[in-house]
Amino acid sequence: MVHFVCGPLWFLNADLIIEFISLLIALLIGLFSHRASKFTSERKYFYFAMAFYLIAASFGIKMLATWLSCSQFKQVVFQSITIIQYNLNSVQTIYALGSFLHRFFMLTGLLILTTLCLKIRTNKTRLLLLFFIFISTWFSRETYFIFHLIAAFLLLYISLSFYANHYRKQTKNSFLVALAFALMFISQLIFIFVLLDPTLYVAGVIVQLLGFLSLLLTYLLIGKK
Amino acid sequence: MKRRDKLEIVNDILLAIQNKGGKIKPTHLLYKSNLSHKKMMEYLSELMEKNMVAEENEKGKKMFIINQEGFNFIKEYKKIKEFSDSFGL
Incomplete structure (x- = not known):
C-alpha cells in the first residue's frame, strides 16, 4: 500500500493552485535562461534552464499525481492528514512511479543548481552526485523524509x-x-516535520510559494530593464 | 583586470555608437572600444553582416551607425547581464 501525504483535506485545491503557480514561475525562469543560452552560447545558462525545467516538471507530476489520487481513490482522513489509499496494484505502481519521478526531478534540478553554485564542472562528479540522488530516492524506505532532507541540504548550499x-x-x-x-x-x-503536526504542511507550502514569488519579482524586475 | 568576452566587446562597441547619438566616427569608436584597429574592423564587419551596424558616408567622412538589430542586442544583453548578476552565474 502506497501512502501519499497531501496535507489537510481543506487545503487540497489551494495546494494544487499554489503548485501550478510555482510551476509557471519555474518555467518562466527556465525559458529566460534558455533564451540566454541561445544568445550567449554559454553552457551554464543551458544547465540553469534545465534545472528549472526539471523543477517545473516535478511540480507538474506532483499535481497530476495529487489530482488523480484525490479524484479517483478512497481518501482516509487520519489525524487531519489526508492519506490516499491505493487498492489496485497497477494504479499503485503508476502512482509510485509518479511519486518517484516527482522526487527525482526536483532533486536533480536542485542538484544542477548546486553544481552551478559550487562551480563543479566535471561530468564525473556530476554523475556521481546524480547516482547518489537516484539511489536515495529509489531505494530509500523513508522516501518522504529522505527527499525533504536532501532537498533542504541542497537548498542550504544554494542559499x-x-x-x-x-x-x-x-x-x-x-x-x-x-x-x-x-x-x-x-x-x-x-516539510520534514509535517507528520508531527499536519498544519505544518500548509505553512511549508506557503513559505515555498513566497520563495517562488520572490523569484517571480526578480524575473519581472529584470524584464523591466 | 578581467578579460572581456566577445559579447561584452560587441556590447561595448554598440553602446559607444548609441552613446554618440547612434552615429560615430571610426577614430572615436577605436578609442571607445579599446581595441586594436584590426580587431575593431573584424568586429565591425561581423556586426554589419548581422545588420546591427551600417556604414555610411557623411560629407565625405566614413561613419558607423547603429541599426534596430543593434539596439535589440543592447537591450537583450542588458537583461541577460542583470539575470547573470542576480543569480551569480
Missing part, C-alpha cells in the same frame, strides 16, 4: 551561495534571489 553573491553585488535582485532560496530551504525544513 549560502546566493547570499555570498548578494554580499558581492549588493543589488535588489541579488537580494531577492538569496531570499527566494532561503525561503525554499526553510520550507523544506518545515
Whole structure:
C-alpha cells in the first residue's frame, strides 16, 4: 500500500493552485535562461534552464499525481492528514512511479543548481552526485523524509551561495534571489516535520510559494530593464 | 583586470555608437572600444553582416551607425547581464 501525504483535506485545491503557480514561475525562469543560452552560447545558462525545467516538471507530476489520487481513490482522513489509499496494484505502481519521478526531478534540478553554485564542472562528479540522488530516492524506505532532507541540504548550499553573491553585488535582485532560496530551504525544513503536526504542511507550502514569488519579482524586475 | 568576452566587446562597441547619438566616427569608436584597429574592423564587419551596424558616408567622412538589430542586442544583453548578476552565474 502506497501512502501519499497531501496535507489537510481543506487545503487540497489551494495546494494544487499554489503548485501550478510555482510551476509557471519555474518555467518562466527556465525559458529566460534558455533564451540566454541561445544568445550567449554559454553552457551554464543551458544547465540553469534545465534545472528549472526539471523543477517545473516535478511540480507538474506532483499535481497530476495529487489530482488523480484525490479524484479517483478512497481518501482516509487520519489525524487531519489526508492519506490516499491505493487498492489496485497497477494504479499503485503508476502512482509510485509518479511519486518517484516527482522526487527525482526536483532533486536533480536542485542538484544542477548546486553544481552551478559550487562551480563543479566535471561530468564525473556530476554523475556521481546524480547516482547518489537516484539511489536515495529509489531505494530509500523513508522516501518522504529522505527527499525533504536532501532537498533542504541542497537548498542550504544554494542559499549560502546566493547570499555570498548578494554580499558581492549588493543589488535588489541579488537580494531577492538569496531570499527566494532561503525561503525554499526553510520550507523544506518545515516539510520534514509535517507528520508531527499536519498544519505544518500548509505553512511549508506557503513559505515555498513566497520563495517562488520572490523569484517571480526578480524575473519581472529584470524584464523591466 | 578581467578579460572581456566577445559579447561584452560587441556590447561595448554598440553602446559607444548609441552613446554618440547612434552615429560615430571610426577614430572615436577605436578609442571607445579599446581595441586594436584590426580587431575593431573584424568586429565591425561581423556586426554589419548581422545588420546591427551600417556604414555610411557623411560629407565625405566614413561613419558607423547603429541599426534596430543593434539596439535589440543592447537591450537583450542588458537583461541577460542583470539575470547573470542576480543569480551569480
